[in-house]
Every structure is written in structure tokens, then in C-alpha cells.
Amino acid sequence: MTPPLTHLIAPGLAPEVLLQQIYLNVRDFAIFTTDPEGKVSSWNIGAELIFGYAPGEIIGQNMKCLFTVSDQAEGQHLQEMQQALERQRASDYRWHMRKDNSMFWADGVLTPIPGEDSQSMGYLKILRDVTERKLAQDEIHRLATIDVLTGLANRAAFDTRRGELMALAERTGQLLLLLMIDLDQFKEVNDLLGHHAGDQLLKLVTQRIRAVSRESDYVARLGGDEFGLMQLHAPSPTSGGVLADKLLQELERPFMIGDHEVKISASIGIAVCPMDASDPDLLLKKADLALYHAKNAGRNRYHYYTEALDEVAHRKNADHNELRRLMRNGRCELAYQPILDAAGHTIAMEALLRLPGYLGRQPVEYAIGLAGEIGMLPALGVWVVQRACEQQRRWRDLGINGLRICVNTCAKELRDDGYVGKLEETLALHGLQAADIEIELTERDAIELERSGSQVIQRLRDAGFMLSLDDFGTGYSSLSYLRALPVNTIKLDKSFLHGVPDNADANAVVRMVIELAQALRLNVIAEGVERTEQAVFLGRAGCGAFQGFLYTPALTANDATVWLQTHAAH
Template identity: 70%
Template sequence: MTPPLTHVIAPGLAPDLLLRQIYLNVRDFAIFTIDAQGEVTSWNLGAELVFGYTPAEIIGQSSALLYTAGDQADGEPFQEMTLAARGERAADNRWHLRKDQSVFWADGVLTAIRDDQGQLIGYLKILRDITERKLAQDEIRRLATIDGLTGLANRAAFDTRRSEMVSQAERNGQLLLLLMIDLDEFKEVNDGLGHQAGDQLLRQAAQRIRTASRESDYIARLGGDEFGLLHLHPPSPASGGVLAEKLLQHLARPFQIGDCEVRISARIGIAVCPSDADTPDTLLKKADLALYHAKNAGRNRYHYYTEELDQLAHRKNTDHNELRRVLRTGDYWLEYQPILATDGHTIAMEALLRLPDFFGQQPVDYVIGLAGELGLLPELGKGVMRVACAQLRRWYDAGVTGLRICVNTCAKELLDDSYLAQLDAALVEFGLAAGDVELELTERDAIKLERSGSRVIEQLRERGFMLSLDDFGTGYSSLSYLRALPVNTIKLDKSFLHDVPGNPDGNAVVCTVIQLAQNLRLNVIAEGVENIDQSAFLAGAGCTAFQGFLYSPSLDADAATRWLRQGATP
């Protein structure tokens, strides 16, 4: 039972006078009461000053108005009342909401109010605004984790984050890469130009590491000229080599330190969790060993901890360099494979990228992937489009009519901001119309574009370009997407033709797909046609065009020109 006020108030001080003083004069503390349902029943001057509501505006309103939307959604007002009703002191430190919707940090306490019989009749809340203290404490904590020179995380924060990310990777079955980065020639700059120049170099190097990395990567300066980078959930361990190569390129560019141009290089060690190590300290040790290996191998190098990954990464590094050379010199060419209508005349030529023998038996898709990793897809795509359009122009000038050129593309290329402008420029340069060019992309890429919210496919259709789904049936194979994707044609993948027409089940699948495409007013091109029986079956099923070795392999430009002049004979 609550003791009478005469037991807790000094003699001679009337309770109503005391309450009046508290409610009218206390300015530093918000003091208010709420009923058992959480509605405000009284409101002091301090509450008005802190929250911005006058008593007339807030009394009778739910006290939940004073909590942030997140706390309201989590039921914090009710939980506080429940805790106080059990006789416990419901203390809290949280963000609260003012009338103008700004927030402030407060510490407060909610206690139950009971009548003389001990029945709950409401609650008393007392709190104060301690935002300045909170922000000061947060800044102190932040500074304790930040390297003051570069603004990156410091060694202590990196050690903590490394432990967290190793645990996260283990729980979720994800990969985690640790890259240890050491700058070369830093001591020479520091000794030769002074510590101030060395500090500028470190700040600029830190910024370049940030620029080359993903936003989700965690980067720290570990001391001196050494940095650490945690790369969570990469597609594969090989992503570490791609990132390391990018970092080395960024750090190898000249630095402007005052009036001096400074050149440095770097070395990088890479360890993979969990294959190399599954504990934070062991992962660090393995990355350090890989860095030691890189230092012994020479400047501007990176190495993995494991030999197998190291060999794979350095093979890819060599391929990257070769692809850069190929694009720089234009040392690639196109071959052309005819696409024939049912009456046997050639209606299109598919342009196929061909590369020097250096890439051996690697498929073109591998090289496209390399270009994507290096950010060179727009450059490669622009070059291929220009070569293809130039060849079509030569065929037109030679009197060939009714022919279009088919060029493969992908989502990453189509999403480049310059793609449409480069395509338009190629048409203008070679005097072609949009309908002369058909763009081929796979189901997977088309759906990726559709899900990204990009309108590039619609914009291409609006310009008059033909669009086809290449290798149909090997990607998502979701026939429902045919209704949503604005394409003209599907190219039935050669895998559909296995055992056709000898296999009744295979025949049924092919006929169903062709019938569906016809119902959706789409053309169907069969790829990989290799024998007369397949050709006859497909024509009977309603296929509108054919492509494959039965008619012609891919041809170099001269052979393709002879094919077109002769009608259908290479």
C-alpha cells in the first residue's frame, strides 16, 4: 500500500503546493503522468520545453506519440508500462520524438502510481534530454576505433570486426577474404620528402583503396604503411585476385604530393575463410604469410596463401593483361554464321567474336567475364558493334538486300550509361537503320534487366531494334517470362534438338515451345541444326528460321561475303 504523503513530505509543505512547484517551475526534467491505458493525464513545464507540446495539445493523447516509429513498432511503450506495473523501475535510455518530429536522446524512468488500496491507476514518467552527452560519448567511442590520419578503422576496430565477420561467414556458410596490403617505397617518400609528405601519401592511398573496393568491404589502417581489407561473401575465392589487381592498379598511378609527383607500388597477401582458416587469428596469420610471399616475389604483386588459388589467380592476371592488349590493339575479329528462312535464303548473319590463340580453348563467355571484371565490357561491346555494322554496310554496298546483322550483348553491357548513345553513333556512322540490327541476349540477362527496373529493352524496341532471346531453354526456362519480356524472337537452344526427331518426348517439348511462341507472336530460330531430319521436323512444327552446321559453320568476312553472293553455298 502506498504510504500517505504526510510520511514523505516535510511538515509545513502542502502536497498541492509541492506538485504545483514541480509542474510549473521544473524546467530541466520532463515530468508527466499517464493513465493505465497510456494516455497523458498531466504535463509539466519541463515536458513542454523538451517535447514541444503544450498541455492542451498532449493531455488525452497516447504517450506513444513521444516514441520513435521503430520503438512504437517494437511495442516499447507497452513493455515499459508492463515492467513498471510489476513493481520494477522501468529505466530507459533511448531516442524520443518531439512535436516537430526531431529526435533527442533521453534517460528516463517510469514508475507505477497506485491508489490507497494498491490498485494501479497510472504511471509517472521523469526524463531529461542528454543528447549532447550521448553524441559526445559516441564521438569518443568513434575516435577510439578510427585511425586519425586516414579516417579508416584502426587496428583495434579491425581485430573486432574480423572476429565478427569470421563468425558471420561461418554461420551463413559464406566466403570471407582477408587482403593484407603493404605499400612499397613509402619509407623513401617519408625520409626524402618529410613526414608531412608521408602523411599525405597515406591519406591519398587510403582514399584509393576505398575507391577500388566495394561499399560493404571493411578497410583499416593497421599501422605504418600497412592496410587490411575484409571482403565478405565474394562470388568465389578468385574474386580476391580481381580485387587485388584493381587495388594494385589504383595504387600504381602517380600521387601528387605538393609540387612532387610520387610513384609507389604495393604488395598484397590474400587468405580465404574457411578454406585457409576458420578462426580470426589464423586467418590473419595466413594472410600475413601470403603477403610475405608477395614481398619476396617483387613489387606490385599479390599472392594467395594456397598454391592452387595462387596459380589460378595469376593465370587470370595474365589473361587480364592479354585482354587489355587485345582491346588496345584491336587484335580480335568477327566471324559470321548464316541464319536461313524456311525457303533457304539467308535472312541474317550472327556476328561471333573471335580472339587470338593465346586464350586457347577458353570459351568466349570466359573472355566476356574477364572484360566484365575489368570494367571493359562497354569498350569491347562498342568495338564489336562497330565491326559488325561496318561489315553489314559493305554487304549492302555490294548489293545484298533483306539482311540484318545479329550481335550478342548482355545485361552488364546494356546497363552501361553510354550504351544507347554508342549504338546510335554506330548506326549514324555506317548509315544503317535500327531494324538492320538484331540484339541477342540470354534469358538470364533479359530477366536480370527486367528485375533491375531498367527500361533499356523497351527503349531499344521503341528505337526499332530487333531483340531475341539467345540459347532459350538453358537459363531460367520460365515460359511465363515470354509474355513479359518485349522481344521479337526466341532462339531455341541446340540442347532441345538432342534425339529429335527420334525421341517422342523431345519432339513434344519442341512442338510445345514453338506453338507457345507462335501464340505470343514471336519468331522461332532453331540453333544447332545438324541434319536434314531435324530440319524437316522443325519446319513441320512451325519453326521460322534455322542456324547450324547443316547449313554453314561460322565464316570469316570474306567467306561470308562469298556465301551471300552465291545464295547459300560457302
């Protein structure tokens, strides 16, 4: 039982006088009372100074207006009142809202005011503004988790985050790549130019690592000249090698520190979760072992912990370099495969990328993927269009008219804002019209662009270009999107011809697709036609054009010219 107030103060000092002095003169603490429902019933000078409300503005209002909007939505004031009733007090350490909607961090307590029959008459709230102390604590915590020199996370934060990301990778079934990056020749820079130059170099290295990595990648300086990078949601384990190669190229470029040009390199070790380890410390140990391997192998290189993955990644790295070399030296070529109408006349030529050597023996999709990984896909696409238009101009000058050139593209290329403009510039340079070019993209890419809200397909159509869906039937949601996509033609994938014309079910599917296309006023080209019986069946089913080894494989530019002189429409 709470003792009477008169038992707690000296004789001769009236309680009401003491209460008046507290309410009029205590400025550092907000002191106020509420009724049982939380409506403010008294308000001291400290509360007026801290919250900004005069007594006449706040008395009668529910104290929930003093809480932040999110706390109000969660009923935080009600929870606090309930806790005070159950425990005789409730701590209050959170953001609060002033009259002007600014926020401050408060440290306070709420206690019930006892009444008759143990019923609460209301609540007494005492709090103070501790924003400066809170921000100082937050800053101390921040400084404890970052590397002050570079602004990156430090070793302690990296260790904590590694465990969190590995747990997330395990829950979501995603890959987590861990790259350990150690600078080569850093000690020599410190010894030659001094520690200040070394610090400047570390800051510049940080900028380059950040520029190459994804925004979502977690980068830390682990101490000295060692950095760590974690990448969640990696497309494949070999993505680590692609990133490592970019890092090595960036860090090998000279740095300017004052008047001095500084050259260094880096060694990188890569481990993959969950393939290499599912324990945070073990994954780090394996990435360190891979880094040790890279340094011992001669530096300025990367290695995976897993030998098999290391071999695959380095094969891909060599392929990246080979593709760069081929493009730099003009070694890429185009071949042309004819597309014929039912009368046997060539109405179009599909331009197909051809590469020499090892890359030329791989599926062309592999080279396209390589170009995308090293950022050369736009340049490769521009080259294909330019070369195809040059060849179209030559054929026109030879009197071969009424022929379209079909050029393959993809969603990544079409997302480039300048794609349509570059296409039109190339046509103008060679005296061609939009109708002379047919843009081919796969069904998957077309649907991806449609779902993303891109209008580029419609822009191409409005500009007069013919558009076709390549490999139709191998994607997803084909029929639901076919009606909405602004294309002229579908190219029936060669997989549809398996069993045609001997299998009744295969025949029925092909007839259905051709009838659907005709109902939607779309042209149909059958790809992969290899037998005369297939061509006869397709023609009777209403297919208007054919492409495949039955007629000819893809031809060099010279052979294609000879072909057109005898097979072109006149």
C-alpha cells in the same frame, strides 16, 4: 510501507508548500505524475521547459505522446508502467519527443504512487535532458572505432567486424574475401618528405581504395601503412584477384603531394573463408602469410594463401592483361556464320568474336567474362557493332542485299543508357537501317532485363531492330516469359537436337517448341544443325531457318564474302 511525508521534512514546513516550490522552481528536471492509465495529472516547470508543453496542453493527455513514434508503436510506455509496478521503479534511458517533434535523449525513472490497499494511484516520472552527454559518449565510442587520419575503421573495429562477417558468411553459405594490403616504399616517402607528406599519402591511398572497392566492402586502416579489406558475397574466390589487380594498378599510379610526384606500389595477401579458415584469427593469419609471400616475391603483386587458388587467380590476371593488349593493338577479329532459309539461301550472318592465341582456344564466353571483370565489356561491344556494320556496308557495296547482320549482346551492355544511341549513330555512319541489324541476347539476359523493369528491349524493337533470343530453352521460366518479351525470333539451342530425328521424345519436344513459336508469331532458327536428317525433320516441323556445321562453320570476312556471292538470296 512508505512513511508519511511529514516524517521526511522538518517541523513547520508544510508539505504542500514544499511540493509547490518543487513544481514551480525545479527547472533542470521534468517532474510529472499520471493516473493508473498513464494520463498526465500534474506537470512542473522543468517538464514545460524540457518538453515544450504548457500544463493546460498536456494534462489529461496520455504520456505516450512523449515517446518517439517507434516506441509508441511498441507500447514502450505500457511496458515501463508494468515494470514500475513489478519492481517499484523503471529506468528510462532513451529518446523522447518534444512538442515540436524534435527529439532529445532522457535519463529518468518512473515509480508507482501507492494508494489504499497497496493499489497504485498512478505514477511519478522524473527525468532530465542528457542529450549532450549522450552525443559526447557516442562520439567517444566512434573515435574508438575509427582511424582519425583516414576516417576508415581502425584495427579494433576491424577485428570485431571480421568475426561478425565470418559468422554471417557461415550462416548464409557465402564467400568472404579478406585482403591484407601493405604499401611498398612508404617509409621512403616519410624519410624523404616528412611525416606530414606521409599522412597526406595515406589519405590519398584511402580514396583510391574506396574508389576501386564496392560500397559494401569493409575497409580499415590497421596501423602504419597497412590496410584491410573484407568483401562478403563475392561471386567466386578469384574475385579477390580481380579486385587486387585493380588495387595494384590504382596504387601504382603517381600521387601528387604538394609539388612532389610520389610513386609507390602495394603488396596484397588474400585469404578466403570458409576455404582457408573458418576462425577469424586463423583467417587473418593466413592472409598475413599470403601478404608475406607477395612481399618476398618482389612486391607490387598479390598472392592467395592457397597455392592452387593462387595459380588460378594469376592465370586469370594474365588473361586480363592479354585481353587488354589484344584490344589495344586491334588484334580481335570477327568471324561470320551463315543462317540459311529452307531454300538454302543465306538470310543473315552472325558476327562471332574471335581472339588469337590462348584466349582464342577458350570458349568465347570466357573472354566475355574477362571483359566484364575489367570493365571493358562496353568497349568490346561497341567495337563488335562497329566492325560488323563496316562489313555489312562492304557487302552492300558489292551488291549483296537482303542480308541481316546478327550481333550478340548481354544485359550488362544493354543497361548502359547510351547503348541504343550509340547503335543508331553507328548505323547512320555506315548508311544502314535498324532492320539491317538483328540483336541477339540470351534468354537469361532477356528475362533479367524484364524482371529489372528495363525497357531497353522494347526501345530496340520500337526503333526497328530485329531481336532474337539466343540459346532458347537453356534458361529458366522460358514459356512464362516468351509471351511477354518483345522479340521477333527464337534460336532453338543445339541441345534440343540431341536424338533428333531418331528419338520420338526428342522429336515431340522440338515440334512443340516450333508450334508454340508459330502460335506466338515468332520466327524459329535452329542452331547446331550437323546432319541432313536433322535439317529435313526441322523443315517438316515448320522451322524456317538453319545454322550449323552441316552448311559451314564460321568464316573469316573474306571467306564469308565468297560464300555470300554464291549462297545469298537474290
